[in-house]
Amino acid sequence: MQELINGIVQGSVFALVATGLLLIFSIVRVPHFAHGESVMIGGMVTTTLVTQAHLPLVLALVLGAVSGLVLGLLMCAGLYWPLRHYPEVSVLAASLAVVLLIETVATLIWGADPRVTPTDLSGALPLASAQVQWDRVILVAAALVFVTATWAYVHHTPRGRAMRAMALNRTAALLMGIPVRRYWLIAFAIGSGLAGAAGALYSLSFGVSATMGSQITLNAFIVIVFAGVGSIFGAFGGGLLLGIVQSFGGSYISAGYQEMFGFVVMVVILIVKPQGLFGAAKTA
Amino acid sequence: MLPRLRSALPWVLFAAVIVLVGATGGPFLMTVGMVTALSIILSSGMNVAMGYGGLLNLGIGAFYGLGAYGTAILSLHFQASFWVILVAVVVVAAVTAVVLGLPILRTRGLYFAIATLAIGVIGTDVANNWVEVTQGPIGLAGIERPDLLGWDLSDLQPMYFFAAVVAFLAVGVVAFFARSRYGQVLVAVREDEQLAQSFGYRTLAFKVGGFALSSVIAAVAGIVYAYAIQYVSPTPFSFLTGSFQAFVVVAVGGGGTVWGPVVAAVLLVGVPDLLDFSPTTNQFIYAVALLVVVVALRGGVVPALRRLARRAAPPRPPVAAGTGQGRSREVPGQRVPAGGPPTA
């Protein structure tokens, strides 16, 4: 039971980050390997604002999420948009270079040790034979709310519908006069905002550190691949699944192979269903 | 006659540099040369999959590690000779690549990249956790350098030459592969898989073959690593230090060009070792330089130099097209198909 809850808690972080990445990836189609850096910035900024500037927690959380969002916008406007006609491998290399750059600078500023944001929250919600600490309850609840809101935006607003049209057929969307650049920025804003929020919330319960970004990005990509670039709730389910697989595998088999379990499940799914668990049946 | 001479010149230069460094350089320069040679071999392996095949193999570090750990274990526990190790490692790497390649090569683009990333992570986990065999983070020390038919590699200079010769051969294999029908079909598959299929090629077989060759070259780099460093541990074969480095070298040099990885390995691995930056700024400069090179030299250093050379030289008559559809003289930057179905 405790393993299941642990899995859901970690999984909702993966889900939140992966949903953001999915949004960016399906609209913009760039391998945004620096996505995890928005998570890192979100977490580190929140921690710093609370411990150094003594800001109220809620304000620090919001500013943390915003800083993740800003980082994403900067990368969109400063990197991916100018490079939009470059070969994909060059874009991937550039985004990895940015990862290296951000991690180096972040290490200079914050050092390499993981930190946790101090809170007054204590106690836990008893749930069957296990207990869930309140900060984790908040994390899971917030993840659900954010993902649902994103889904509502994409499915029930004119802009959201335009984004889905872009994802389905870029050329057609372009011909119909959709302002591509604006939608790139919107996708990055929402996606990176989700990542920043994930980082900010994550720092309440877990250690955030200057070099955490790449690992998170990898996990988000795993989620997207094994959920399929299908739907937002597919990514959410994929995130939870990854968290649960890692939790049970790590706890019952060997924590040393924890990262591996997610990958193994992913490869098995890819072999059985190359378009992903929740992916559309026909391939591109 | 002139084109033939021109095509021979890079090889002569490469060989001359190898000899010059070995004959006149001190132990430090030879060590840097050795480490650069390792990078050239590994990146050449990467180039086969990523450059020519359009298959972003982010798990190549696992095959690099397979070669290194295979060499360490076979030579430490079984006192196996170089030749036995070479055959064993090549066979195991090829079989592993084919067995893994058949299922995962059904995926494309980013999906394939992430699936291979999985192979890399699994490799690192096994190296760290299977302590009985790999000694985990303690690593395997005390690997003796071999004697190759009377050529004793114990000292640094012969070891350097051995690493350099293997690098030379690896580049040769890539060049040969690139000109072969097999390689040209693989490029055609990269450019348009359905078109290649419609010509009757079994594209999966070509992709598996490219993936296997790529993996075998990486495993051979591992053998050279084990003999050169005489100690094997998990870190050098992990994603960031193994596969990522190889990817960067190919991306910077220019995938799908024979000499791209060679030039980039020298620029990215050799030169920084020779220059004295302060360590904190070193990383920073590396990242910025990488970004600038990628942005300014679209498609990599070698393709950029080619564009420059062509602009300077008068245009020549076009070269007759071969069977390979995509095999133009200039490879216009390798393109990994984005893959995957769009959002529903």
Place this chain on the structure above:
Amino acid sequence: MATRYNAFPKGALAAAAAVAAVALVAGCGGGSSGSGGSGETIKIGEIDSLTGASRTYGVPQHNGIQLAVDEINGKGGVTVGGTKYQLELTTEDDKSDPATGVAAVQKLLSQDDSHFIVGTLSSEVASAYIPVIKNRDDVVNMVVGAAVAGITDYPPVYRPRVTSAQYTPQQVDFLDQLAKQSPITNVGIVYDQTHSGVVQQLPVIKQKLADGHYTVAAEQAFDLSASTFDTQIAAVLRGGAQAVFFQGYAPDAATFVKQSRAAGYTGPIITAVGFTSKDVQNANVPSAAMNGVYDIGAPFPKDLVALGSDKASAAKTFADAYQAKFNDEPGFTSASAYNGVYILAKALEQASSPKDYAGVKKALDGMKTTDVPNLAESIIPQTAGEIFTAHQAYFQSAVHVWKDNTFQATALVG
């Protein structure tokens, strides 16, 4: 066939030419190594993990070395064979990577002509460069970080640094004491699987636990700088552990303490990590959660002061100088690095010339703890008061107990 297309147009030629040019320039650089070591300086080469995975401990180690070299030079340097020499420190970053470390050592030996080498932190790097120096009688290597077993078997290598092998038995002894107060039979082990010293000691701990009739409730690995220990904690709780050995670095230990307490684990947590209140602060561990955390390890300078050790004043001098120079407390690895340079300098003074490597090694073999008065750590004198037994030094340990919002050393053991 061969002329069907031109594989190597001008661009490739230009590229090859660039390669050649770079290599030639580098070649000239490489050839210029030579006549250092004479005159008025003695070259000390440092190899350290200043970037990469081990930087957290590599940087304070480098600071310790830098401080000692500056102090010695400030006092006029070392006198060898009647001549005064200044120490000239050259630092090479091994990036925590074995191959880079090998290149760095070759650079120190050939290009910089430094035959006295201090460092490194990373065991992987140390294991990789050992083959380069192991058969050389013109090299002395003071290892002040890497804890991997076996390297002191080689003639050039001396290690004035505690290894995990020294406090593993003390951890189990301490568990025995705790078990007398309230019964403990079932123990969980949580360990850093990327740390060679820890992995090396794992079988030793398990053997000692078995000898003491303890059972192992859970054996759980983690990776350095983990952000969550949820899975490990779940396994520890499921196994019903009454005590936990946490084997890894301090920032991770702090995260583990916080999360395991929050998850409902109340038993003792025994670490050997050089825990500081800074780690506790970074991980935001509530002070109450730290109750029942015991850290066994080499005492910090302030512990030596608090416990009135005979090393108290030297330790304080060192800590103050470090604070003044780097505006930070000495790290887990700083004091050993500082001592290593002083021990080496002392040995140099007993040699006949800066090239008398045999003389330096002979002096190291016979050096007594009293010969180097400003050692900032409590080294246990070996046979005849010597620092080293078979090139390895041994250290007193302190048991640190959490009290009044900070760690306090209770007693020196060993």
